[in-house]
Amino acid sequence: MGGFFGTIQNKRCVEELFYGIDYQSHLGTKRGGMATYSKDTGGFKRSIHNLQSTYFRTKFEEELPKFFGEQGIGVISDTDAQPLLMNSHLGRFALVTVGKVNNQEEIAEQLLSENMVLSEFSSGRINPTELIGLLIIKGKDFVDGIENVYKTVKGSCSMLILTDNCIIAARDFWGRTPIIIGKKDGAMAATSESTAFPNLGFDIEHYVGPGEIVKLTANGMETLRKAEENMQVCSFLWIYYGFPTSFYEGRNVERMRYHTGYVMGQTDTTEVDNAGGIPDSGLGMATGYAAGHNVPYQRCISKYTPTWPRSFMPTNQETRNLVAKMKLIPNKSMLEGKRCLFCDDSIVRGTQLRENTRALKELGAKEVHMRIACPPLIWGCPFINFSASKSELELIARRVIMDFETGSEHTTSLDEAHTARNIEISDETLKKYAKTDSPEYQRMVNEIARRLNIDTLKFSKIETIIEAIGLPKCKVCTHCFDGSSSYTLK
Numbered sequence: 001m002g003g004f005f006g007t008i009q010n011k012r013c014v015e016e017l018f019y020g021i022d023y024q025s026h027l028g029t030k031r032g033g034m035a036t037y038s039k040d041t042g043g044f045k046r047s048i049h050n051l052q053s054t055y056f057r058t059k060f061e062e063e064l065p066k067f068f069g070e071q072g073i074g075v076i077s078d079t080d081a082q083p084l085l086m087n088s089h090l091g092r093f094a095l096v097t098v099g100k101v102n103n104q105e106e107i108a109e110q111l112l113s114e115n116m117v118l119s120e121f122s123s124g125r126i127n128p129t130e131l132i133g134l135l136i137i138k139g140k141d142f143v144d145g146i147e148n149v150y151k152t153v154k155g156s157c158s159m160l161i162l163t164d165n166c167i168i169a170a171r172d173f174w175g176r177t178p179i180i181i182g183k184k185d186g187a188m189a190a191t192s193e194s195t196a197f198p199n200l201g202f203d204i205e206h207y208v209g210p211g212e213i214v215k216l217t218a219n220g221m222e223t224l225r226k227a228e229e230n231m232q233v234c235s236f237l238w239i240y241y242g243f244p245t246s247f248y249e250g251r252n253v254e255r256m257r258y259h260t261g262y263v264m265g266q267t268d269t270t271e272v273d274n275a276g277g278i279p280d281s282g283l284g285m286a287t288g289y290a291a292g293h294n295v296p297y298q299r300c301i302s303k304y305t306p307t308w309p310r311s312f313m314p315t316n317q318e319t320r321n322l323v324a325k326m327k328l329i330p331n332k333s334m335l336e337g338k339r340c341l342f343c344d345d346s347i348v349r350g351t352q353l354r355e356n357t358r359a360l361k362e363l364g365a366k367e368v369h370m371r372i373a374c375p376p377l378i379w380g381c382p383f384i385n386f387s388a389s390k391s392e393l394e395l396i397a398r399r400v401i402m403d404f405e406t407g408s409e410h411t412t413s414l415d416e417a418h419t420a421r422n423i424e425i426s427d428e429t430l431k432k433y434a435k436t437d438s439p440e441y442q443r444m445v446n447e448i449a450r451r452l453n454i455d456t457l458k459f460s461k462i463e464t465i466i467e468a469i470g471l472p473k474c475k476v477c478t479h480c481f482d483g484s485s486s487y488t489l490k
Contacts, residue, residue, distance in 0.1 A: 146225070261343055301342070
């Protein structure tokens with residue numbers, strides 16, 4: 001997905017900017033960048049590095065003495081190289097973005113037809129942040145330019161703009177990704193993750209609303225565009241992406257995960273000897289489940305973190321699976337002869353979970369039960385760069401539905417199965433499987449459990465997710481689970 005951080009202060013901000021960006025590292029793995037502006041030198045300084053084989057701080061720590069300035073922005077990106085530096089009738093500025101531009105080819109063609117130049121490329125492709133920058137400079141001022149982005153982009157886009165006298169923060173029109181404003185004496189900051197604030201001394205000042213644009217100086221915040229009433233904030237921020245100590249819309253990530261697990265633990269009738277989480281995002285739910293089900297919370301699996309990057313960082317699926325296996329280490333002493341229950345954030349392809357289940361049983365687990373923090377993923381995400389959005393047919397729930405509806409679960413030919421899976425399944429049919437406890441839903445869940453060799457499998461209900469988040473359903477995007485979004489791609 002990606003995350004950004006920016007700060008403007010009455011003193012040198014470089015070190016705090018560095019740590020603020022580093023606190024976004026769990027949100028992306030491909031590239032990191034930072035840019036500063038110095039009033040003394042009147043200049044911008046920028047650096048961008050590839051993070052696919054290392055971490056942000058290892059690339060940037062030695063560069064810090066080269067940066068100067070009282071204001072800066074930075075990003076951890078899962079997509080393109082940024083920040084970008086641009087010069088236009090609006091002046092010089094640096095730009096970072098978080099989101100997903102679904103119509104970037106269409107935007108690029110339109111800009112080229114207007115004799116504008118596309119100079120930035122990421123892996124030989126269009127750089128979406130550059131497209132956003134070009135849309136901004138078509139405006140008569142920054143607010144008009146950002147409005148142009150809102151009107152043009154299909155998908156989502158939140159951004160930070162660094163000028164020579166301020167930072168402008170603009171949240172996606174539907175509020176799918178967050179921006180939180182922090183304040184302390186003589187300084188303001190904007191971030192995707194409020195986790196960045198406590199150790200840097202910032203207090204949460206404001207949650208930027210959908211479509212809202214704010215201007216930050218060292219002494220305060222000014223609203224340049226009011227927030228929209230409607231919102232479609234991504235539910236996966238709480239379920240998966242968010243760091244446990246972060247807040248979105250005033251709702252804490254860990255509290256949400258604990259509540260989800262507690263509700264499931266209270267209602268579950270399965271007899272188990274212990275409950276644990278798949279590190280890291282399953283841990284909060286597991287502590288809640290153990291409390292609700294009145295069983296011991298035990299760490300039957302531990303994550304080895306010193307050297308292993310996140311599992312979806314490598315581009316090759318086989319390598320991703322290997323990395324995932326290597327970093328999660330089961331504990332035979334806690335497993336042997338036990339009926340073990342594990343909580344996890346979601347099941348996407350199921351490949352890693354199937355391997356984990358096999359390993360757990362080989363190490364002596366008597367039973368392996370899985371409880372998942374969200375409902376089955378049936379639709380891909382068209383709004384942010386969630387990994388499940390690459391292909392809906394990669395989703396194990398969607399594959400099971402496709403096999404049921406085409407009769408291909410019994411085919412012996414890979415060609416026959418591939419052909420069957422190219423057949424369109426209507427949303428009406430898919431929603432029968434998405435409806436909790438419907439016959440189709442139960443059949444799908446049972447088949448997923450069978451394919452993954454899990455003794456029992458249960459998913460959280462959408463109603464539980466919404467209750468745990470604490471926002472009205474109409475303000476939370478649950479498209480991946482039920483195919484619904486109150487609004488279109490816009």
